[in-house]
Amino acid sequence: MESIWSESIEISRRKPLPGDMEVPAVVIGAGIAGILTAYYLSQKGIRTVVLEADRIGSGQTKNTTAKITSQHNQVYSWLIRAFGHQMAEHYASANEAAIEEYERLVRDKGIDCDFCRCPAYLYSQIETESLKREADAAESLGIKASFGTECELPFPVAGVTRFDHQARFHPLKFLAGMAEEVEVYEQTKVLKVDGRRVETASGTVTAEHIVFAAHYPFINVPGYYFARMHQERSYVVALEGAVRPKGMYLGIDQGGLSFRTCGDLLLLGGGGHRTGVNQGNMAGTGCRYELLRNRSREIYPECHEISRWSAQDCMTLDGLPYIGRFSKRRPNWYVATGFGKWGMTTAMVAARILTTLISGRDCPEADIFSPSRHVTVQAMKGLLVHGAYTVKGLTKHLLPMGKGRIVPNCPHMGCRLEWNPEEESYDCPCHGSRFDKEGHLVDGPAQTDCKKQEE
Numbered sequence: 001m002e003s004i005w006s007e008s009i010e011i012s013r014r015k016p017l018p019g020d021m022e023v024p025a026v027v028i029g030a031g032i033a034g035i036l037t038a039y040y041l042s043q044k045g046i047r048t049v050v051l052e053a054d055r056i057g058s059g060q061t062k063n064t065t066a067k068i069t070s071q072h073n074q075v076y077s078w079l080i081r082a083f084g085h086q087m088a089e090h091y092a093s094a095n096e097a098a099i100e101e102y103e104r105l106v107r108d109k110g111i112d113c114d115f116c117r118c119p120a121y122l123y124s125q126i127e128t129e130s131l132k133r134e135a136d137a138a139e140s141l142g143i144k145a146s147f148g149t150e151c152e153l154p155f156p157v158a159g160v161t162r163f164d165h166q167a168r169f170h171p172l173k174f175l176a177g178m179a180e181e182v183e184v185y186e187q188t189k190v191l192k193v194d195g196r197r198v199e200t201a202s203g204t205v206t207a208e209h210i211v212f213a214a215h216y217p218f219i220n221v222p223g224y225y226f227a228r229m230h231q232e233r234s235y236v237v238a239l240e241g242a243v244r245p246k247g248m249y250l251g252i253d254q255g256g257l258s259f260r261t262c263g264d265l266l267l268l269g270g271g272g273h274r275t276g277v278n279q280g281n282m283a284g285t286g287c288r289y290e291l292l293r294n295r296s297r298e299i300y301p302e303c304h305e306i307s308r309w310s311a312q313d314c315m316t317l318d319g320l321p322y323i324g325r326f327s328k329r330r331p332n333w334y335v336a337t338g339f340g341k342w343g344m345t346t347a348m349v350a351a352r353i354l355t356t357l358i359s360g361r362d363c364p365e366a367d368i369f370s371p372s373r374h375v376t377v378q379a380m381k382g383l384l385v386h387g388a389y390t391v392k393g394l395t396k397h398l399l400p401m402g403k404g405r406i407v408p409n410c411p412h413m414g415c416r417l418e419w420n421p422e423e424e425s426y427d428c429p430c431h432g433s434r435f436d437k438e439g440h441l442v443d444g445p446a447q448t449d450c451k452k453q454e455e
C-alpha cells in the first residue's frame with residue numbers, strides 16, 4: 001500500500017539522461033538529500049545534475065513520517081559522553097539550523113507543503129532519569145528543551161523530554177517544489193562509477209564532484225559501507241477518528257510508539273526490526289501491522305485505519321549518519337547515508353555540509369558527521385553485532401532451500417534471503433536488500449534482481 005504522501009501528489013515526470021555530458025557536479029539519487037544538495041550547489045553557481053534510477057521521491061522519502069526534528073531519541077547525553085561537548089554542539093546546531101532552513105525555504109519559495117511548527121517529545125511509561133538527563137544535555141547544547149510529567153497522550157506517562165519549535169510537513173509536496181529548480185534525469189540508473197565517470201545505460205556523466213545520495217551506497221570498495229551499516233524496517237498506520245496530539249511523540253521504552261498528527265489523521269508508527277530478521281508471523285511475533293492495529297484499538301477504540309505503509313532506514317554502527325567524503329581514496333566522491341530514523345532533518349544537514357565541502361569552504365560542523373570519525377565503544381559493539389549477522393547470513397546459504405524458482409541468495413554479497421510473509425518480499429538480513437516475490441529488486445544495496453534457479 002502507498003503512503004498517504006504518495007497518494008496525495010503526483011510529481012511531474014522528467015526525461016532520462018539524453019546522452020553523455022560533462023558537468024561540475026553530479027548527484028546520484030533524487031530524494032530530499034539529493035535534491036537539496038543539487039539545489040544548494042546550483043545556488044553556488046556549480047551546475048549540478050541529479051540521476052535517479054526511478055522517479056523523484058520514489059525511494060524512502062515517500063515512506064517517512066516526515067517529522068523535522070533535532071530530537072533523535074536520547075542522542076545528546078550520549079554524544080557529550082562519547083565525543084565531547086563541542087562535537088555534540090555541532091550535531092545539535094546543525095540539526096536546529098536544518099529546521100530553520102526548511103522553514104525559510106518553504107516561506108521564501110511559497111511551497112504549499114503543510115509545514116507547521118510543533119514540539120517534539122520523548123516519553124516513557126516507566127522511567128524519568130534518562131529523560132531528565134537528555135533534557136539537560138540538549139539544553140546545555142543550546143536546544144530549547146525541558147523535562148516534564150504532563151502530556152497529551154491518552155495513557156499515563158512517567159515523564160517526557162520536550163523540544164520546542166520543531167516541525168512537520170508533507171515531504172513529497174516540499175520535494176516537488178524544490179525539484180522544480182533542479183536538473184533531474186529520471187529512469188537513469190547508475191551502473192558504474194569510476195573516478196570522475198558515472199555510467200548509466202543512457203550515457204556517461206563526467207563530473208569533478210560525485211555525490212552518493214541514494215539511501216545506501218551501492219559501491220562496496222572503497223568506503224566499505226556494507227560493513228558498517230544495516231537496514232531496519234518500521235511500520236506506520238494512518239488512523240481516522242483518533243485523538244490527534246499537537247506535538248510529535250516517540251516512546252523510548254521497549255515497543256514504544258511514534259505519534260504524529262497529519263490533518264485529520266493520526267500516524268501511529270512502531271514495530272521496528274532489522275530487515276530480514278524476526279519478520280512478521282514467520283518469527284511467531286504476529287504481523288507487525290496487526291500489532292500496531294491492536295495497540296491503536298486499545299488506545300483509540302473509535303479509530304479506523306485508512307492507510308498503512310512501511311519504511312526502510314539505514315542504521316550506522318554508532319547511530320550517527322555518514323555525511324562527508326566517501327573515502328580517502330576518492331577525494332572527489334561524497335556520501336550522505338545512514339540517516340537512521342531521522343531522514344528529513346538529516347537530509348537538510350547533509351545538503352548543507354556537502355555543499356560547503358564541495359564549495360571548498362571550511363565546515364567545522366562536519367566533524368561529527370564524517371564517515372571517518374573516531375570509532376566509539378558503541379560503534380565497536382555495533383560492528384560485532386553486524387558482523388555476526390553477516391557471518392550467519394553468508395553461511396546459511398549452504399542450507400538447501402527450494403521455495404519457488406528464485407535463487408535464495410542475495411546478489412549483493414551472497415547472504416541467504418529470508419521470506420517476509422507480511423510484505424511478500426525476500427529480505428536480506430546482512431545489509432537489507434529486498435526483492436519482490438518474483439525476485440525483482442526493491443531496495444539496495446544490491447543492484448540486480450535475484451537469479452532464477454535452473455529449470
Ligand code: FES
Nearest residue numbers: 410412413428431
Ligand atoms: Fe548485502 Fe544482501 S544486502 S548480501
